[in-house]
Amino acid sequence: MGKEIFALVGFWEIILSIFMQWQAYTISNIKTFSVQSWILGIFLLWAGVFHGFIALIILALLTIITRAIAMPLYLGNTIRKQIYRARENKHRISTGLSILISLLLAVFGYLVYYLILAGHGQSLVSIPITLMLQGAFLIVSRSNAYSQLIGYLVMENSMFLLSFLFSELPFIVEAGIILDVLGVVVVAGLLMRVRDEDIEKEEELLG
Amino acid sequence: MIYLLPSISATLGAILSFSLFRNKHKEVSVLASFLAFVFSIFLLFEPDRFTAFFYVDSLSKIFLLMISSVYLGVVIFSIGYLEHSHGHFVKSCQYFSLLDIFVGIMLFSVTLNNFGLFWVSIEATTFATALLVASENDIAALEAAWRYIMIVSVGLTIGLVGTLFLYSSAHTLSITDLLSRQNRGSLFFLSGMLLVIGYGTKIGIFPMYTWLPDAHGKAPAPISAIFSAILLPVSLYPLIRFFEVYQNPSLSKFAFVLGFLSVMTGSIMTLNQRLYKRLFAYSSVENMGLSLIGVSLGSYALFGTIVLIFTHAFAKSGVFMLTGNMLHELKTRKIEDVKGLIKIMPKTGLFLFFGALAVTGTPPFATFFGELLIVSKTINYYGWIVGFALFFFLVCGFLFINYRVINMVFNDETKPVSSAKESPFTFVPVIFITLSAFVILIVPIFYRFIEGVIK
């Protein structure tokens, strides 16, 4: 039963990250990320209540408060002060191709599991690997700073799923993940203000 | 507990210079760094201590000494450097407190016994340093800081996956427990590879080094100094511990290949550089690749790595601080605009020349000794061809960097130039570069000191 619920949650997260490739506005990406974190938080809460681990319940509540509510609100507020050009989500490769590559990464994640990790875990391990690859691809395929940050946060979400499967990482490191992500988002919020997107031609950054 | 004293003093300096003593933040930081330095010298004579939380042996003490001495120098130099800092991203007091907290986390992390806490502390340094890199507040600096955050955070996420696999296969994260158990599975090997890639992003290994030239090129000079001198070696420290725990020929080969490719990339890219800070940044890539090779080989190559890191800390930080001087007076970042430095700024020019020699591994400096040990172990382990290829790339790096530096320093054309004012704190890099020459005299003491760590 736990296995099926994990598969349900995991695959909806993968579908949501494919949606993130589809969307045209940055604010939709942030909302989709918020939905993804809600699903993750509620799943962790259910797992904690079901198995009776207090640490997991606290972690789930922390996840919901920081990643599903606070961070998207903060990022949304920062976007509204940006110039209009930054609100659109420019793709480096076309939308259709990026959805297709995201999809192929799902197949590739399963392949990675099958070839490398087959002896060590259940087949559900391929879900967090796929989500991590899709988060990385979200960073690669966009030049907008907010989308790159959301891609990084999706990778951290996949870390939660992975540690749930391998299920024994001490609580302090997971709390460390949350605090570090908080720190990164705050810093990124400060740095994102005047970032120009045609930076490729700058001489000081070439070579 | 006393092993945390340097870290505590640095952190206290951070908190105090931000909150209470805003006007006197420079003095507070200097005092904190001096205290940290004194404590780490004092700690050299304390016995080793392995508890559930601490793992302090001679290697940690050497790292503590290195970190705190470079920290002291950088803080003193920053006082002079920040007088020109208007329009910067971080104000002067924030700069010092960020610097203090960054070094405090570094000092804390080399005493730890837990791979998970290693990861947390190294990830925690990311945001302090990102704000420092973005100090110049122009478009390229913000872009460099953004690239730094993104690439390093993604790389450290991979490192976290590696730590997760480590825990899942060995059920413990502490070094003492890992040293005592001996059965390893293939998941442990996989976690080793992921840790090499993950921490390798922060060290600056091919192909994850791409943030390094941008961040070093655009950061202010003391920050570049402390990056190259401290951040990169302390990110190597968990890998040293990991290779101490787990010796596996395939993993060593993997790390060796990555290190070799970094050396190759570092030396070749220095041919094409137009900005002098990026030139020295690629030299850092090369040196760190060489240290990873040394770590992966073990035995006396590990000793060579430690000597290399220690000397490189002093020499490279001195060089970067001198480039800060150059930027302030000559107002240009390009190599071709800098000519005849020895006439304009004699101390800077002369010691830049010596520093470039030190960084590329020239005989009186101890980096030559470290590189010699590493290359000889390479020849011993992998054969003559690989060893000579490594040596060839080191020679390439030496030639390209020194060619550019000699052009900058000694090439005086007919244009009469007036001498420029050097920073009053130029004595700091001068001392550092001289120290890096004299390290070779204390190498035998080093060896007896670290004997427990090298097998």
Add this chain to the structure above:
Amino acid sequence: MLNLFFLSILQLLYVLALAPLAVGILHVFDERLSSRRGPSIFQEYYNLFKFFRKQSIYPKTASGFFSYVPYITFGMYLFLTLVLPIITAFPLLFGPVVDFVGGGLVFGAASTFLKLASLDSRNSYSILGASRASSIGIFTEPIILLIFIMFGVISGTNNPYVINNILQTSTNWFFSLVHLFVGVAFFLVLIIETGQLPIESHTPNEFGSIDSLMSLEYSGRELALLKWGSYIKSFLLMNVFLNVFTLPFFVPMKFNILAIVLYMFINFLKIILLLAIFAIINNVVSKYRLFKIFDYILIAFSFALMAMVVFYVVNGG
């Protein structure tokens, strides 16, 4: 044998009679949700009667093919009503003629004939409609094929009746993630095939031009047959979606006249529910630009492909 024959005729008459009513109800829902009164629900019947009474004209440049195509496509749609599970869950007399893949191919053949006829008419708008319909149709074919393959994986056959039985009886398969993803993919394709928003709009304010342009040159009896054929196509696809994929309940699996007659009403109620959902969607989203339709198709494809990945992951190796 005679029972099956009688049931086949019953099914044919059911579909023929109720397909225009379904489309009429959809239009009324649309208009009521937009706070307008809308036409009566029998308006499509009146339209068909009007067209049947009028004279057919053919363009001078069209060949004989142009005049035969509406009869051919209508015949194909009638043939399809005999082989799909609409009011029963056991195969009728002509059930074994084609399976799911064959059914999909017959749908494709009918639309190909229509496109060829619109090319034949040499009207630029018809050709425009044909090219748009072709470029969208070519991308929805792989999704439909993937969906059928996934159902073959679930049930071991390609027979829509067997799939219905399995989904009706086994809660394990009904609530599985594979079924959910395939259902969502088919719903997205259903929106494309029946021509609802966000792909194509029918309101007086917007001019949808994917499916409605192809029959521009027809008039009189041929136009009536084309329109009726497209209503039957929508009705059949909605029925397949409901009976086979989503709500395969109450479909009678054994021969029982009372159950079958009762099910005819229940089936129409299910259709009305689906039409209500369509009407809500029509009033919430707006029409996509033409190039964004392909991204939408890719999302539908993602669902279908993810169903395959889910199958491998959840059922191990």
